[in-house]
Amino acid sequence: MNETLTDIRERRSCRKYTDEPVNRQDLEKVLEAGTFAPTGHGTQSPRMVVVTDKDQMKELSALNERVWGKPVDPFYGAPVxxxxxxxxxxxxxxxxxxxxxxxxxxxxxxxxxxxxWINRGKEMFELPEGCAIMERWGIDPTRYVGLGICILGHPAEGGISHAKPRKNDYILYA
Ligand SMILES: Cc1cc2nc3c(=O)[nH]c(=O)nc-3n(C[C@H](O)[C@H](O)[C@H](O)COP(=O)(O)O)c2cc1C
Structure with a gap:
């Protein structure tokens, strides 16, 4: 099968990571792919903020956890x-x-x-602490919304589950 289609079929969410950091070159490849996503009228409207610093990760995961209301690291220990x-x-x-x-x-x-994909980006950046973090990053919190958080890292054993079967009525031909 075509490599792109295979990647689309085989990508799964990973919820357990090794301690190995993501090297800069690999990180840049992933981020560059983000910048090549299509955007309406080619405006390249989104912004991406990359966090690898452990203290910032702690601060941000604690904020996300607070919105979630569960005592679990919402970033699953991912390094990025x-x-x-x-x-x-x-x-x-x-x-x-x-x-x-x-x-x-x-x-x-x-x-x-x-x-x-980690959720609750919208809610966490609506909190006063979240707005302050955005301002620290130089992003206007009145203009930008936290759409999603993509955690990245090297998958640890047991971190990835199998895909569920696709729904029978996923596709309809009108
Ligand atoms: C909008 C959105 C929000 C999600 N939020 C979370 C989340 O907060 N935590 C999490 O562990 N997974 C989250 N996921 C991952 C989904 O649970 C996952 O994509 C789904 O179960 C299908 O599994 P797969 O990605 O392995 O195909 C989210 C996915 C999407 C698209």
């Missing part, structure tokens, strides 16, 4: 988190940012990294 921010002022800001997330996860899989 990419915060994809959608531009509220762009007509297709949300859609653009979703496609960036998709590209990041597929690119990660294509080079042997694990990834997972």
């Amino acid at each position: 988190a990419v915060f994809v921010m959608a531009d509220k002022e762009a007509p297709t800001g949300m859609q653009d940012a979703c496609l960036v997330m998709g590209n990041l996860m597929l690119a990660a899989h294509a080079i042997g990294l694990g990834s997972c």
